[in-house]
Amino acid sequence: QQPVQSPQAVILREGEDAVINCSSSKALYSVHWYRQKHGEAPIFLMILLKGGEQKGHDKISASFNEKKQQSSLYLTASQLSYSGTYFCGTEGVQGAQKLVFGQGTRLTINP
Amino acid sequence: GAGVSQTPSNKVTEKGKYVELRCDPISGHTALYWYRQSLGQGPEFLIYFQGTGAADDSGLPNDRFFAVRPEGSVSTLKIQRTERGDSAVYLCASSRSPSYEQYFGPGTRLTVT
Numbered sequence: 145q146q147p148v149q150s151p152q153a154v155i156l157r158e159g160e161d162a163v164i165n166c167s168s169s170k171a172l173y174s175v176h177w178y179r180q181k182h183g184e185a186p187i188f189l190m191i192l193l194k195g196g197e198q199k200g201h202d203k204i205s206a207s208f209n210e211k212k213q214q215s216s217l218y219l220t221a222s223q224l225s226y227s228g229t230y231f232c233g234t235e236g237v238q239g240a241q242k243l244v245f246g247q248g249t250r251l252t253i254n255p
Numbered sequence: 256g257a258g259v260s261q262t263p264s265n266k267v268t269e270k271g272k273y274v275e276l277r278c279d280p281i282s283g284h285t286a287l288y289w290y291r292q293s294l295g296q297g298p299e300f301l302i303y304f305q306g307t308g309a310a311d312d313s314g315l316p317n318d319r320f321f322a323v324r325p326e327g328s329v330s331t332l333k334i335q336r337t338e339r340g341d342s343a344v345y346l347c348a349s350s351r352s353p354s355y356e357q358y359f360g361p362g363t364r365l366t367v368t
Binding site for chain 1: 259286288290295296297298299300303305310311313314346353354355356357358359360361362
């Protein structure tokens with residue numbers, strides 16, 4: 145079952161904040177976040193394991209609510225380099241290995 | 256170190272032809288994944304290798320698709336009797352261990368005419 149991401153697209157000015165959500169109808173073991181720029185490979189951002197942890201580095205952080213089967217990615221004081229399409233990939237069971245990706249959220253940062 | 260590499264970067268083939276796509280994972284990564292990405296969509300899982308064996312091939316769309324990883328490193332995705340619907344970017348990813356972060360290659364853009 146493909147996770148649902150929201151919003152589908154967002155346009156910000158440099159310095160503004162953004163939140164991208166990822167929801168699943170199934171129980172999740174882990175959530176992986178990636179950013180992909182046009183014509184390039186997806187770049188790994190972070191992985192969250194069940195347990196409701198929150199992670200972050202620099203101005204990008206994420207949370208994982210195991211009970212709600214949801215994860216959110218937080219982009220603070222966005223930079224032009226944050227532009228791209230963000231995907232969440234979910235792993236339903238520990239050891240399942242394969243990731244099921246959402247449809248993506250296109251983020252555009254304008255000067 | 257070097258990242259995941261894929262060759263060719265672009266492949267144009269005629270309907271009905273056979274193609275091979277190659278993936279060279281990060282050295283030492285035991286897990287290797289193939290995904291397919293259509294325009295405007297997220298990557299779609301095809302197959303996962305742990306070492307030399309295909310641990311999960313549930314994403315392969317039909318028996319025209321096959322993948323191998325004979326020595327536990329380089330992998331080849333093989334598509335027989337290609338169809339126009341096979342056109343997509345085929346992505347390979349590797350990770351040092353299952354359930355760890357996956358690092359993607361640049362992909363092979365396959366166009367079936």
